[in-house]
Amino acid sequence: MANYHPTDELLMAFSAGQLPNALGLMLACHIEHCPDCQRKMHQFNELGGNILDSLEPLALDEGAIGKLLERLDEPEPVVEKVEMLPGIPRPLQRFMPAHYDNLAWQGMSSSLKEFTLDIDDDRYTTKLFRIAAGKQLPEHTHKGNEFTLVMKGSFSDKTCNYHAGDFVLADTSTRHQPQAANDSDCICLAVMDAPLKLTGTFGRMLNPFMR
């Protein structure tokens, strides 16, 4: 079970249907396996229901009900069935071309590989990162916000350990050097609004290629 959760503000915006696509999908992945956030989501949906209930009614077009009644017996649109990839959260199923092991990972270095997911979003880029078992990334900060969800394995960063399901927010003030656990590669989903900015010497060398 996750130890690190999205903030209440993010959960409320998710319930309100107001998050950008990439971030919304990421929250959905976390919530799928987090009873705490499911409970909060329930609460925020209920608040949404209260808000709907409180609105001043607006009369509909006179023909609206007639038009609707005519459509009730229309055949329902067929939902395309997606072959489910085992071990992948449901919200990502349609956007994953293959299972983690069969993705066309792009090498940034031997310790870090990435794969960009094709998710329409005006603001955010969505990527999967794969940190090799036991490897540590060069220290870096972020120009903007970066949201990370641990999908598989675990990584540690200074004092914290993050496991599958954990939701981590790094902002411009975060300076970190994540290290994957020794026993397996760590796969993370990352949603970011600006390229990484590396701080160490190694980082400065790598920076032009690391986006």
Next chain:
Amino acid sequence: MNSLPLTKSRVALQNCDPKPCVDRSLTTNVTDYSSSSLEDLIAAISEKRDKRAFVELFKQTSPRLKAFAMQCGANVSDAEEIVQECMLNVWRKAHTFKPKSGTAITWLYTIIRNRRIDFARKNRHETVSSDDMWLEESGDELESQVHHDLSGEKARSLLDALPNEQKQVVYKVYFEGKPHSEISKDLELPLGTIKSRLRLAMNKLEILAKEQMSWLIIILLMNF
């Protein structure tokens, strides 16, 4: 005979023995839905596929659904279309409503929210849809621990529990989805004030949630 008004022909039918060929919709007991709760209307739609229950549900809820779409920024004709899509989904998905895991108005909220989002996305030709984020319109994939058999009153009190200044910020989040910095500009209030009002509202909701949970525990204990 054909030119008789409907009311008269109905009387005529009631006075004679029902024959096998008589239109059953005129002779079987007709439920009066005008004072039914939203929950009962949805149940009638789901179980009996009753179009009259559907018309009544439409009467009771669609003006607020339209107001919701417009508050979220839709113009009149888009709002009408979003309500059409919403009600069509209500007809098709009525069986997914589980009275034990939430109120009818909450369920309707999740449907209008999703239709509003998908309407906007369709116009932008985006592939992500509300189905990717929310399973079966229920808004939450839980076999809920939170039960709402307690009372409708309790559920309604969420919004009422917030003072107006907090309510105002919450409305902005739900309808406009603006970052806090923009809400602060709109309302001409410092960013810190917006954040703290929202935080206070969250805390209040959390307290209410805990109260609901403890009531549930008391009820469970009483049942043993």
